[in-house]
Amino acid sequence: MSARTRYLAAALDLMAADGFNGTSMRDIARAAETSLSNLYNHFASKSDVLVALLRDANDDLLRRIRAELDTAGPSATERMAAAVRAYVTFSGECQTAAVLSLSEFRYLRGEGREAVVQARDTTESIFRGVIADGVGTGEFRTPYPDGATRAIVSICAAVPTWYRPDGPLSLSELADVHVRYVLAMLEAATVTAQQPASTAMPA
Structure with a gap:
């Protein structure tokens, strides 16, 4: 699984549960087991x-x-x-x-x-x-x-x-x-x- 795919899978689960406003980039990084900087390298x-x-x-x-x-x-x-x-x-x-x-x-x-x-x-x-x-x-x-x-x-x-x-x-x-x-x-x-x-x- 590519890093992008892993990040989006984590984001999908979080946003489905907590909504767009209830999800932060830090939440996504934590769920995807990556650093916030790595996440920002893929998504601004x-x-x-x-x-x-x-x-x-x-x-x-x-x-x-x-x-x-x-x-x-x-x-x-x-x-x-x-x-x-x-x-x-x-x-x-x-x-x-x-x-x-x-x-x-x-x-x-x-x-x-x-x-x-x-x-x-x-x-x-x-x-x-x-x-x-x-x-x-x-x-x-x-x-x-x-x-x-x-x-x-x-x-x-x-x-x-x-x-x-x-x-x-x-x-x-x-x-x-x-x-x-x-x-x-x-x-x-x-x-x-x-x-x-x-x-x-x-x-």
Whole structure:
């Protein structure tokens, strides 16, 4: 494990437990078993640490979505289903980083904030492009593609705030449920998601 990876892992645990304001650079250095000067050699400020955490999380999400799209079928419906499953799976498997991305983003300012916004816009643009393709081919009949894009990204991003690994649905089943939500929202001509055995949602 590289020093950078070790420092960010320590920061992720601390900020998830105590928040951005409740975590200091000294706390991170202590948890990572390094000196404060070594930490500052990698990150100029606590904000830079948070930017790195959020950028890394979004980069991981993008890799997962793109990998699923590479193996998905050619239709917009199949590609949308693949993208949604990738997003929901990321939200469950990387729950701590995903929650941090939602809760602590508000503390970023300036160039750091803009960098994270641009990364998130890239993710959203993938969904926007698939929806545009589906509307163009007639697979999706929604008259509100822009609103649908924002809503789809929002419901996928919200999963880690309530998901429980011991809940009534497995992560795979939960992804299937969200595919059904999304395709219904898009007024898809054909719903390709398989109905899970149980559709009970956690309270």
